[in-house]
Amino acid sequence: MNWNDVVRFAREGNLQPPRRVERSDDEWRALLPEDRFYVTRLKGTERPHSSEMCSLFTPGRYACGxxxxxxxxxxxxxxxxxxxxxxxxxxxxxxxxxxxDTSHGMTRIETTCNVCDAHLGHVFPDGPEPSGLRFCMNALALDKISSDEA
Structure with missing residues (x-):
């Protein structure tokens, strides 16, 4: 995937998700801690440097929270x-x-979980090669899965 793919998906539609999880706002509110609900369901943003996940580089996967x-x-x-x-x-x-996403007086591309529509963060074209992408995610939107579970 590269920036052209990201822009095309944002303009023309996304790929079909592997499955769907759909719940009402009340159901999500009952399942999620308040801060995670705010970020993932209300499109909030956590404070920068507020999570140890930024400096976590152990092997494994990151899942939708x-x-x-x-x-x-x-x-x-x-x-x-x-x-x-x-x-x-x-x-x-x-x-x-x-x-x-044209909120806050700027144009960006929001990323959401394609399975449950959780707000994750945004993607930018200023990342390292080979993709050149920077998926800038809210740590509250993610769960780290250990390498033993991945």
Whole structure:
């Protein structure tokens, strides 16, 4: 995946997800801690550098904090200096959805879990090669799965 793919998905539609998990806001609110609900269901953003996940580089996978879908592998994680966990690629293009976001007076591309629609963060074209992508994720939207479980 590269920036052209991301823009195309945001404009023309995303890939079909591997499965769907759908719940009402009340069901999500009952299942999730308040801070995770705010970030994932209300499109909030956690404070930069507020999570130890930024400096966590042990092997394993990162899953959606709402539905458990595996989203990123630690091999694609890098230190971006932004204060949020950053990745160059998802484990599968179909697990992340891309949406144009013109909030806050800027144009960005929001990323959501393609399985449950959880807000994850945004993707930018300023990451390292080979993809050139920086998936800038809220740590509250992710669960780290140990390498033994991946």
């Amino acid at each position: 709402c539905c458990g879908t595996e989203l990123f592998d630690s091999s694609s994680k890098f230190e971006s200096g932004t204060g949020w966990p950053s990745f160059t690629q998802p484990v599968d293009d179909a697990v992340i959805a891309h949406h144009a």
